[in-house]
Amino acid sequence: MVEGLVFRGRGDNMRVEAGALSLPLPSPPLPPRASRLVCLVAATVAFLLGVAVGVTLPLVLSTPPLSFPSHFHHLQQQHQQQQQQQVQGVVEGASIVDEGGRGLPAPLHSWAASVAGDSANATDFLPEGGANTTTTTTTATTTAATTTSTAWAGSERDAPDVDGSAALLVDEVYWGAAVEAALPQGFPDHEVAEWRKFTRRQAVVRLQEGCGRMQNRLVTFENGTRSCCRYRQNHDQIQGEIFSFYLSRLLGLTNVPPSALGVVRAGAWQWSGVGSQLALAQWAEERPVVLTRYVEDLAPAFIPASLRPSRRRLHPLTVEEWDPRDVAALAELAQWSDLIIFDYLTANLDRVVNNLYNMQWNPSMMEAPAHNLARHAPSGLLVFLDNESGLLHGYRLLDKYEAFHASMLQALCVFRRATADRVRQLVARQDVGDRLRKMFRRYEPDLQDFLPPIPDKSIKILNERLQNVHKQISKCEKMYMNT
Numbered sequence: 385m386v387e388g389l390v391f392r393g394r395g396d397n398m399r400v401e402a403g404a405l406s407l408p409l410p411s412p413p414l415p416p417r418a419s420r421l422v423c424l425v426a427a428t429v430a431f432l433l434g435v436a437v438g439v440t441l442p443l444v445l446s447t448p449p450l451s452f453p454s455h456f457h458h459l460q461q462q463h464q465q466q467q468q469q470q471v472q473g474v475v476e477g478a479s480i481v482d483e484g485g486r487g488l489p490a491p492l493h494s495w496a497a498s499v500a501g502d503s504a505n506a507t508d509f510l511p512e513g514g515a516n517t518t519t520t521t522t523t524a525t526t527t528a529a530t531t532t533s534t535a536w537a538g539s540e541r542d543a544p545d546v547d548g549s550a551a552l553l554v555d556e557v558y559w560g561a562a563v564e565a566a567l568p569q570g571f572p573d574h575e576v577a578e579w580r581k582f583t584r585r586q587a588v589v590r591l592q593e594g595c596g597r598m599q600n601r602l603v604t605f606e607n608g609t610r611s612c613c614r615y616r617q618n619h620d621q622i623q624g625e626i627f628s629f630y631l632s633r634l635l636g637l638t639n640v641p642p643s644a645l646g647v648v649r650a651g652a653w654q655w656s657g658v659g660s661q662l663a664l665a666q667w668a669e670e671r672p673v674v675l676t677r678y679v680e681d682l683a684p685a686f687i688p689a690s691l692r693p694s695r696r697r698l699h700p701l702t703v704e705e706w707d708p709r710d711v712a713a714l715a716e717l718a719q720w721s722d723l724i725i726f727d728y729l730t731a732n733l734d735r736v737v738n739n740l741y742n743m744q745w746n747p748s749m750m751e752a753p754a755h756n757l758a759r760h761a762p763s764g765l766l767v768f769l770d771n772e773s774g775l776l777h778g779y780r781l782l783d784k785y786e787a788f789h790a791s792m793l794q795a796l797c798v799f800r801r802a803t804a805d806r807v808r809q810l811v812a813r814q815d816v817g818d819r820l821r822k823m824f825r826r827y828e829p830d831l832q833d834f835l836p837p838i839p840d841k842s843i844k845i846l847n848e849r850l851q852n853v854h855k856q857i858s859k860c861e862k863m864y865m866n867t
Contacts, residue, residue, distance in 0.1 A: 553798070559798065579677050596612070599666070601615065613673050619836060623775070625772040626828075635806045637803070643676045645835065684759070685754050691795060717798075727792070731785070734756050739754060807850060816847060
């Protein structure tokens with residue numbers, strides 16, 4: 385009990401006083417009816433907010449994003465392609481620095497479509513007088529071929545306009561302008577020259593297993609460029625590889641990847657970084673090797689259906705059975721006509737002849753991918769790989785395999801005009817041996833003491849086989865051009 389307390393006021397103004405001390409008392413709570421009204425209002429507002437959110441949110445989430453007009457997507461794709469081209473341009477423009485620090489532009493592949501007859505300007509084969517008149521006429525005709533679009537984005541090209549099957553053939557036995565215009569460019573002369581310089585100025589930083597046979601190696605140079613390096617204990621297959629490459633250039637064929645010779649020297653600046661890998665590969669010192677440009681994006685290549693059965697043939701009547709609008713397939717057939725001639729001349733037994741020979745154990749071998757032949761998927765180029773058996777080893781085995789070589793040549797009666805002209809000129813001049821040896825001296829002056837030139841016996845056989853190809857062309861002309 386506290387004495388001296390005085391309560392003054394009433395209602396909301398009531399306070400307690402104790403002497404000089406005065407304390408206000410708290411206000412009394414709301415009446416029960418008012419409290420219930422406030423709770424009801426708050427609950428009603430919360431309920432309405434919940435309903436609004438529950439209805440609005442699904443509508444917002446289900447609304448599709450803004451759709452841009454189709455032309456906006458097209459512009460966006462063009463912008464992305466331009467950015468990629470700019471980045472690629474920066475990469476492709478990078479310099480390759482050789483041992484002395486000088487810059488060399490990185491060798492690049494040109495996979496764009498070309499006008500037929502470009503290969504006729506090869507520097508290693510210069511016709512005299514009017515010998516190139518036919519080729520020039522063919523080139524001019526091909527240039528006049530109307531194409532819907534030759535825009536290459538790596539793998540896309542529109543077919544030329546073709547007015548019936550007549551445009552596919554000229555003079556009955558030669559591929560026409562529409563097909564020639566669709567042929568991939570392959571490996572032009574400037575890439576071959578750049579590759580030869582490159583292999584002499586770049587150090588090797590890695591050797592790894594790959595590229596076919598056991599002693600071959602996949603070589604990586606210091607700028608990341610790769611090469612299939614061919615090593616053999618004897619010289620025959622090294623000679624076969626490099627001289628087959630030279631012959632392909634004489635014939636105007638751009639399907640063989642650029643190749644150059646090198647010499648293995650573990651103590652030299654080019655090989656000093658891979659001495660232990662050379663020992664592991666069991667490569668001997670001072671041995672010549674062939675450095676071939678490594679090609680990306682290769683797919684298996686199959687033998688055309690008309691060349692698979694025992695009565696195989698690639699004749700004008702065969703071409704007429706093809707859809708003239710399928711120019712890409714016809715361009716591949718045209719490359720096969722070059723391949724048959726090339727493999728017959730070199731007596732290459734590691735490609736189609738390999739399939740033919742193995743049919744005695746496996747009757748479906750001709751349906752399998754062709755051995756040592758690949759198709760560059762973006763461009764459609766047939767890449768002729770592994771030609772080491774040509775001109776020497778294959779010639780020694782002609783008694784065993786000549787029947788297969790002859791059956792492929794006799795099946796062919798459609799040719800590329802430029803290739804046929806080259807064969808005629810080589811037959812007329814009888815100088816294929818001199819030309820091959822001259823190329824060897826010009827391109828490999830420092831390797832004359834490490835690799836012998838092509839033997840006289842091989843030159844003699846090559847001239848005989850050139851005459852056989854010429855006879856086959858003449859026979860087909862007589863058979864079809866007058867009918």
